Amino acid sequence: MSVRETILQTVEGSPGREFIIDSDIHPEPYSPQSFRERLPARWREHCETYGDPQRGPYAALTGYPRYIPRTSRRDAWPSNGGLPGSDLELMREQHLDRHGVALGVLEPLGQGSWTRNLELMGAVCSALNEWQLEDFVAHEPRLKASIVVPMEDAPAAVAEIRKHADNRDFVQVQMNSLSEEPFGRRKYWPIYEEAVSHGLPVGIHVGGSTGARTGGGWPSYYNEEHYSLVNSTQAHLTSLVLEGVFEHFPALKVILIEGGIAWTPALSTRLDRLWSRLGSEVPHCRKPPSEYVKANVFFSTQPMEEPENPEDLLQIFADIGWNNILYASDYPHWDYDDPEYAFKAPLSVEQKRKIMFDNALSVYRLD
Amino acid sequence: MVQSERRLKRGRQGEFVSKHVVARVEDIGPGERRVVTVRNRPIVIFNLDGEFFGLLNRCPHQAASLSQGIQAGFAIAEVPGTERCIRRGEFIRCPWHGWEYDIRTGQSWCDPESILVRRFKVERVPGSELVKGPFVAETVEVSTDEEYIYVEA
Amino acid sequence: MPELSEARPDGGSNGTALKIDCDVHPGVPTVEALMPYMDDYWVDEFRNRQIDGLEIATYPPNAPLSCRPDWRRDGERPGADRDQLSDVVLDTFGSDIAICNPVYGGLVALSEQMAAVLCRATNCWIAEQWLDRDPRLRSSIVVPAQNPILAAEEIERCAADARFVQIMLLVANELLLGRQYYWPIYEAAQKHGLPICIHAGSMYRYPTTPSGWPSHYLQDYAATPQLFTAQMQNLMSEGALARFPGITFVLAESGISWLPPYMWRASRTWKGVRGEVPWIKRAPSAEVRDRFRVTLQPFDVTDDHDRIEKLVEQIGGEHMLLFSSDFPHWQFDGDDPVPSAMPEHLVRKMRTDNPLSIYTRLREDK
Ligand code: FES
Numbered sequence: 044m045s046v047r048e049t050i051l052q053t054v055e056g057s058p059g060r061e062f063i064i065d066s067d068i069h070p071e072p073y074s075p076q077s078f079r080e081r082l083p084a085r086w087r088e089h090c091e092t093y094g095d096p097q098r099g100p101y102a103a104l105t106g107y108p109r110y111i112p113r114t115s116r117r118d119a120w121p122s123n124g125g126l127p128g129s130d131l132e133l134m135r136e137q138h139l140d141r142h143g144v145a146l147g148v149l150e151p152l153g154q155g156s157w158t159r160n161l162e163l164m165g166a167v168c169s170a171l172n173e174w175q176l177e178d179f180v181a182h183e184p185r186l187k188a189s190i191v192v193p194m195e196d197a198p199a200a201v202a203e204i205r206k207h208a209d210n211r212d213f214v215q216v217q218m219n220s221l222s223e224e225p226f227g228r229r230k231y232w233p234i235y236e237e238a239v240s241h242g243l244p245v246g247i248h249v250g251g252s253t254g255a256r257t258g259g260g261w262p263s264y265y266n267e268e269h270y271s272l273v274n275s276t277q278a279h280l281t282s283l284v285l286e287g288v289f290e291h292f293p294a295l296k297v298i299l300i301e302g303g304i305a306w307t308p309a310l311s312t313r314l315d316r317l318w319s320r321l322g323s324e325v326p327h328c329r330k331p332p333s334e335y336v337k338a339n340v341f342f343s344t345q346p347m348e349e350p351e352n353p354e355d356l357l358q359i360f361a362d363i364g365w366n367n368i369l370y371a372s373d374y375p376h377w378d379y380d381d382p383e384y385a386f387k388a389p390l391s392v393e394q395k396r397k398i399m400f401d402n403a404l405s406v407y408r409l410d
Numbered sequence: 411m412v413q414s415e416r417r418l419k420r421g422r423q424g425e426f427v428s429k430h431v432v433a434r435v436e437d438i439g440p441g442e443r444r445v446v447t448v449r450n451r452p453i454v455i456f457n458l459d460g461e462f463f464g465l466l467n468r469c470p471h472q473a474a475s476l477s478q479g480i481q482a483g484f485a486i487a488e489v490p491g492t493e494r495c496i497r498r499g500e501f502i503r504c505p506w507h508g509w510e511y512d513i514r515t516g517q518s519w520c521d522p523e524s525i526l527v528r529r530f531k532v533e534r535v536p537g538s539e540l541v542k543g544p545f546v547a548e549t550v551e552v553s554t555d556e557e558y559i560y561v562e563a
Numbered sequence: 564m565p566e567l568s569e570a571r572p573d574g575g576s577n578g579t580a581l582k583i584d585c586d587v588h589p590g591v592p593t594v595e596a597l598m599p600y601m602d603d604y605w606v607d608e609f610r611n612r613q614i615d616g617l618e619i620a621t622y623p624p625n626a627p628l629s630c631r632p633d634w635r636r637d638g639e640r641p642g643a644d645r646d647q648l649s650d651v652v653l654d655t656f657g658s659d660i661a662i663c664n665p666v667y668g669g670l671v672a673l674s675e676q677m678a679a680v681l682c683r684a685t686n687c688w689i690a691e692q693w694l695d696r697d698p699r700l701r702s703s704i705v706v707p708a709q710n711p712i713l714a715a716e717e718i719e720r721c722a723a724d725a726r727f728v729q730i731m732l733l734v735a736n737e738l739l740l741g742r743q744y745y746w747p748i749y750e751a752a753q754k755h756g757l758p759i760c761i762h763a764g765s766m767y768r769y770p771t772t773p774s775g776w777p778s779h780y781l782q783d784y785a786a787t788p789q790l791f792t793a794q795m796q797n798l799m800s801e802g803a804l805a806r807f808p809g810i811t812f813v814l815a816e817s818g819i820s821w822l823p824p825y826m827w828r829a830s831r832t833w834k835g836v837r838g839e840v841p842w843i844k845r846a847p848s849a850e851v852r853d854r855f856r857v858t859l860q861p862f863d864v865t866d867d868h869d870r871i872e873k874l875v876e877q878i879g880g881e882h883m884l885l886f887s888s889d890f891p892h893w894q895f896d897g898d899d900p901v902p903s904a905m906p907e908h909l910v911r912k913m914r915t916d917n918p919l920s921i922y923t924r925l926r927e928d929k
Contacts, residue, residue, distance in 0.1 A: 110508065110835065110836040110838070110839055111508060111835075116474075116478075116505055116506050117478055117479055117480065117505035117506075118474070118475065118478035118505045118506075220773075220774060221773060221774060222774045222775060223774075223775055224774070224775040224776065225772055225774050225775055225776070225777045225782070226774070227777070227778070228775075228777075228778065253773065253774060253775070254769065254770060254773075254775075255769040255770070255773070256773045256793075257735075257739065257769070257773060257789070257790065257793035258735050258765060258769050258770065258771045258772060258773075258786060258789065258790050258793070259734065259735035259736060259738075259739050259740070259765075259769065259790050259793050259794060259797075260735075260736070260737065260738045260739045260768065260769055261738075261739070262739060262793065262796065262797055262800070263739075263741075263742070263797070263800060263801060264800045264801075264839055264840055265836055265839055266796065266800050266832060266833060266836050266839050266840050266843075267739075267793070267796040267797055267800050269832045269836070270792060270793075270796050270825075270828060270829055270832060271773050271793065272773075273792075273825075273828060274772065274773050274786075274789040274792065274793070275772065275773040275774045277772075277786070277789060278772030278773060278774045278775075278777070278782075278786060278789070279774060281772075281777070281782050281785050281786065282772075282774075282777050282778075282782060285777070285778075285779060285781060285782055285785075286777075286778055286779075303824065303828050305823070305824035305827060305828070306821060306824035306825070306828075308820075309818075309820035309821045309824065309863065310785075310821070312820060312863055312864070312865065313785060313788070313818060313820070313821070313863045314785055316861070316863055317628075317781055317784060317785055318781070320627050320628055320893060321626070321627055321628060321780065321781040321784070323627070324779050324780060324781050325779055325781060346828070346831060348824055348827035348828050348831065349827055349830070349831050350823065350827050350877065351848070351877075352877075355823075355873070355877065358873070359824075377506060377507065377508065377835065378506075378507060378831075378835070379472075379506055379507075380472070381472045381473060381474075383473070384471070384472040384473050385472060482838075485837070485838040485841035486841055487802075487841040487842040488805060488842060489802040489805050489806045489842050490743075490801065490802040490842060492842075493841050493842075507831070507834065507835045508834065508835030508836065508837075509834050509835070510837065510838075519837070520833070520834035520837065520846065521834075521846070
């Protein structure tokens, strides 16, 4: 039975119960050390000796110290001493069971694409993929994994996708938004080609380690860095469209995760305007940019913007397209969006169902 | 054990409120807090240096349990270099999105005009008073020679 | 100091409201034009090394956006013809006053000294070649942000001339603009009651996105609002807004429609991490409404009455917009920079009341 059928059967088996699909759940190992055990000895020793140099001022800490430990809800620390997101029991209690999660997509963060050493990147991504299956999916069938790829090394990324492509426990390919280049650039195209050939959407989750967080230099505060993640998402959307990725891979589905969504109509309109003036620079982009966005791009909701007048979101959702929006919780992180309370705008039953369930069912690879 | 459910007065919304004994004074030490349930409502009781305060244990934003947050002071500054922490321990930070609430008033600091956690009156009372009513003992065994905390709810 | 214009700023009390265009771009034709305002050393430097072509990368002279086709003149830099600018901006668009933002190489030079020389020469050139010749023109002071001490000196020098009504900075520099490094500029601005105009345009010191360099000019220009959000976050986070309460910041050629989602997201984050930046005492959305204004063009909103009203409500109300044509950039066609669906009450506000409320020098009726 396919994943989709299993989900639908669960739903049908509990009439009257509401189910949701969550496009962003963060699994963590019990501890950083426990994950390191999974690496080949060569890389374990490397990490113990040299650490994992990224692109920031500290040996083992982000340059923007977080405001809350492990960027996690303070109530998400398991009593067994593990990291938030490491304990399935607690995850079920706080989120999966509590909110009727029929499918939760795992998005491992914090390592893998973060590193500068391409070989280490490959080793960590491989380990992350095995680990998601063994520690989470094997014990909790409602959770499905992402193929985390060494995105700065396309051949290795393609090999990693190939390795897992037939395993239905993986429902998407995952990249991270702070990259060396915008994702429309040619070096990333082999990843899209491989993903499309397996019917896998590509999720771009905010985060990573890269150079200056803004085109005007390095911000000083976490308060600013947190916003720059939105910018990185916007940069990728712009790049994917204008470098011709969707023109070349019309079947490619991209999910933008945790970059906010309310800015999308404004950016689409801006791109359309500019394309009408400067289209001769990008002749490969044959349609107005907004058309590619509507056809190929999906947006996960968290962290949901909160207008003073919550009803303002309705127009924005309509502009984005009711079929292009996917609910995300970000469990167990601090900016978690509770499915019951995050949407302050009055959604109709049908609108809600699309965002909370139906859209995801057709975006992820579930057959 | 005292068991008189005598209705006392009306609360802000016109609902009846009564006095519920919820703990012994020494159960919640200075700087500590405890969640109690009164008339089906989760209420977190704080002890700030011997004074007791009660807030509904539900953040007005997305309903997280405030009792899971940290108690901290309030950071103030005019410009960088003048930052100070005032009233240490007198604010509860929501465990999720970090909104700060004044434990004494329930007021949120990010939006003091419109965001308020429901506050409950919490007082201490000698056990000898309890026999006079109109107190309701929730889960606490009371005796006349100890001091108790009651919540009006 | 030259005489002020005969145009009488009156705020509209007698029914003939003064109309102000807050962003037009005179083009420096060649570096030769600035030489009368440089000392011999620099004249020789530019001549002997044949340094010219100092238009900034944000506006390649031949790119469609840099000049509307019907305003192009063969062999001339966009905006270099003063008569054309006056004809179009003042006569055709019906403005009484236009504020010049000469965007030129001094703003982006890697050498601090060259930056200072070019900015100073640009200011002198604007005053003599433009402001002296058309009394309806005003200007921003362009400053070498590469060296804030020199920038502050240039502000002091120009501030004596009341036709300089604000200070202009580009939206991407060596450092983000809230940093204390730049505070000498704000000291001078506050002292003279001059708004700070942050204008589209980059020194190109960093990749134009947080995720590296895109391939196209179009992408760089599309990312301009991102730079504005970065500066707004930084001006708040570094305490610059708190330290200089007298300064209004004008976002010029930034677009507008990105503002509400930025304000919502920034406010949500601030509510959670306020203690990191306790000098930000109210939600960023409230700071934006109080401390920032935004110019009209490029108007990146669907031209629909209700949508425009909604957007203006979201960004804080009718006091937020400043009329601008962005001449000679190709942002719109036809003879009216005001979008057709713009509600009438907003037009009056943005053309007259709002500019007068922040450009105090336009109110000084002489
Ligand atoms: S639930 Fe408390 S701040 Fe969001």
